[in-house]
Amino acid sequence: MKEVVIVGGGSSGLTAAITAARNGKDVTIIERNNKCGKKILITGNGRCNFWNTDENLSHFHSSNSNLLKEFITDERKNSILKFFDSLGLAYKTKNGYYYPFSNQAFTVENALLSECKKLNIKIINDITVEKIIKKDCFIINPDKEKITAKNIIIATGSKAAPKTGSDGLGYEISKSLGHNIITPLPSLVQLKADEPYFKNWSGIRTDVKVNLLINHKYIKSETGEVQLTNYGLSGICIFNLSGEAAKALNQNKNVIISINFIPFASNPKTFLQTLNKNSYHKTISELLEGILHYKLVDIIIKKTHLKRDLLLNTLTDNELNNLIKTLTDFQIEILDTHTLDHAQVCSGGIPLTEINSKTLESLKVKNLYFTGEIIDIDGDCGGYNLGWAWMSGIIAGKNVK
Numbered sequence: 403m404k405e406v407v408i409v410g411g412g413s414s415g416l417t418a419a420i421t422a423a424r425n426g427k428d429v430t431i432i433e434r435n436n437k438c439g440k441k442i443l444i445t446g447n448g449r450c451n452f453w454n455t456d457e458n459l460s461h462f463h464s465s466n467s468n469l470l471k472e473f474i475t476d477e478r479k480n481s482i483l484k485f486f487d488s489l490g491l492a493y494k495t496k497n498g499y500y501y502p503f504s505n506q507a508f509t510v511e512n513a514l515l516s517e518c519k520k521l522n523i524k525i526i527n528d529i530t531v532e533k534i535i536k537k538d539c540f541i542i543n544p545d546k547e548k549i550t551a552k553n554i555i556i557a558t559g560s561k562a563a564p565k566t567g568s569d570g571l572g573y574e575i576s577k578s579l580g581h582n583i584i585t586p587l588p589s590l591v592q593l594k595a596d597e598p599y600f601k602n603w604s605g606i607r608t609d610v611k612v613n614l615l616i617n618h619k620y621i622k623s624e625t626g627e628v629q630l631t632n633y634g635l636s637g638i639c640i641f642n643l644s645g646e647a648a649k650a651l652n653q654n655k656n657v658i659i660s661i662n663f664i665p666f667a668s669n670p671k672t673f674l675q676t677l678n679k680n681s682y683h684k685t686i687s688e689l690l691e692g693i694l695h696y697k698l699v700d701i702i703i704k705k706t707h708l709k710r711d712l713l714l715n716t717l718t719d720n721e722l723n724n725l726i727k728t729l730t731d732f733q734i735e736i737l738d739t740h741t742l743d744h745a746q747v748c749s750g751g752i753p754l755t756e757i758n759s760k761t762l763e764s765l766k767v768k769n770l771y772f773t774g775e776i777i778d779i780d781g782d783c784g785g786y787n788l789g790w791a792w793m794s795g796i797i798a799g800k801n802v803k
Contacts, residue, residue, distance in 0.1 A: 403539055404430050406802050407551035409531045410572070411438030413788055414774030415557030416514040417485065417795025422555075422802050423521035431523060432542070432549070434530040434567050438518075439511040441559070441566040450507035451785040452493075452792070453482050453500040461782040462790065463645055464754055465584050472759035473779065478793045485792060489513040499785055531558075534575050536767055553769045553802050557795070560748035560775040561586050572776045573751070580766045581752055584778050587652055588745035589645035590787075593659065594738040595634040599701045604632040606695045611665035614643045615658040615733075616650040625665060630698075635659060635734070638783045645749045645780060648739045657736040663694060663702075663729050670726045678714040685711045686725070702728050747787045751778040761801035762794060771798040 406422050408415045411433035423429045431438065442450060454461070457479045464470050483500075486493060491513045492503035502509040518525065534554060535541050542549040558572030573583045610628050612635075614621045624639035640659070647657050667673035678689055687710040690699040703710055706728050708721060717725065742748070752772050756765050762777075764770040773794040781787045 403550040403552060404428065405551070406430070406553045406555065407432060407540070407542065407549065408555040408557055409534075409542075409575075410557035410559060410774075411435075411525060411527075412441050412557060412559055412566075412568075412774065412791070413439070413514075414791035414795040414798075415555070416518060417792050418555050418557060418771075418773050418799035418802075419523050419795075420514065420517050420521060421485075421796050421799025423518075423523050423799075425800060427802060429521075429523045430549075430551075431518070431525045432529050432531055433525060433527050436527050438525060438527075439514060441563060441568065442511045442514075443507045444563070444566070445507055445788060446499075446501065446785075448507050449501050449505050450510045450788075451499045451501055452486070452510060452788045454785045454789065455495055455498040455500070456784070461784065461786045462779055463589075463749065463781070464779050465750070466754040466778065469754040469759065470779070473754060473777075474790070474793065478797065479789070481796050482789055482792045485796060486513075489517055530571070531575065532571065534579065536579060536770075540769070553771070555771040555773060555798050555802060556776055557773045558776055560751060561742050562588065562590075562745040562748045562775070564742060568775070576752055576772075576776065579764075579770060581756055581764065584750040584753055585652065586748040586750040587645070587648040588739045588742050589648060589749045589780050590641040590746035590783055591644045591648070591744055592631070592636040592740040593634050593640055593644055593647060593736045594740060595659075595734050595736050597734065599704075600630075600632050600634065602697055603630040603695075603701055606630040606698055607637070608663065608695060608698065609665070610639075611662040612639050612643065613660040613662075614646060615660060616646070617656050618658070621646055628661065633740075634736070641746070642782045644739055647736055649749065651736065651738060659734045659736055661732040661734070663698070663732060670730055671722070674714060674722075674726070683713050683715070686714060686717075687711070689714060702732070705732075746783075747775055747780050749778070749780045751776050753778055760797075762798040763801065769803060771802055773798045 405428040408431045411431045419429045540551045540554045559568035561570035611625045613623045626639035629636040774791045
């Protein structure tokens with residue numbers, strides 16, 4: 403019988419394996435792919451943004467958000483860099499994002515796998531764990547390989563990016579062992595809508611402030627670059643709103659994204675009037691083309707029903723207010739998210755109320771542990787999801803019996 407079996411050789415599984423082995427445990431990883439760490443290679447556009455200097459707890463989300471502070475503590479956040487220091491990984495920061503100094507995700511994957519080899523961690527590839535039953539011990543795939551284990555750490559990931567092997571099978575295994583599952587939904591994903599002007603603005607990138615409204619109530623905002631596409635909206639600031647949007651859409655709630663195209667203008671009316679005064683009375687279209695993409699200007703003018711060759715100082719108060727509202731509160735009704743194939747992570751998973759926050763051991767099944775995305779914790783863009791993977795792997799690996 404094996405002492406510790408980790409189901410899933412991704413970021414959290416490898417971290418748990420290394421930590422447990424360093425604590426003297428005999429560890430085996432079962433990975434369905436032909437190599438561990440496949441998803442690591444595509445993170446951060448192949449550069450692996452693995453953590454962030456902004457460690458604020460607000461970057462993490464859960465259906466039981468009041469419990470987050472018990473799972474993500476300062477001590478655990480500090481353990482991330484200590485762990486990578488112990489692997490001999492050199493790293494750097496850019497705009498608060500941590501990257502390997504090589505700028506290659508392969509460096510992170512290689513550091514983890516090299517440490518596994520050094521610690522004599524056994525890795526069994528090309529086996530899909532379809533079933534686990536618990537008797538005196540755990541029996542993995544009882545109708546096939548019949549691997550027995552004293553302890554199990556489930557590190558299978560979520561349903562996001564299924565091409566990397568995360569197809570949600572871990573949820574089914576956990577349910578069969580008595581756990582509930584909060585519905586997994588796409589997060590850090592593009593948002594879809596249906597407007598006739600999308601084909602005209604497709605490909606435009608612009609710096610904006612975006613507000614998320616659910617049932618016409620303000621929820622949260624993000625500032626940054628948005629990518630205007632032929633299906634709707636993309637970009638980091640959209641990704642960071644997508645998790646809340648997906649949950650609302652799943653409950654058939656109305657979801658609106660409001661875009662402020664001139665977030666730098668504290669007083670939009672004064673800004674436009676000053677711009678007009680300094681620009682020798684250009685037409686509205688000429689004035690706006692000085693600050694926005696010309697294709698976007700066309701859409702805004704059509705939306706306000708103004709003529710392109712009008713001068714700003716000839717507009718009525720209603721016309722000027724309408725123009726300002728369109729520039730600062732451009733509303734788009736969101737109909738859906740992009741598919742799980744495009745999502746970086748999922749929200750949902752094993753409820754925090756069913757896991758021991760100190761050890762990540764199941765409160766329902768003794769010697770069963772969870773790490774990473776299968777737990778109902780997801781983060782913003784910027785290395786937070788990998789941060790949780792490292793943290794949870796360290797916790798489970800340290801506490802497995």
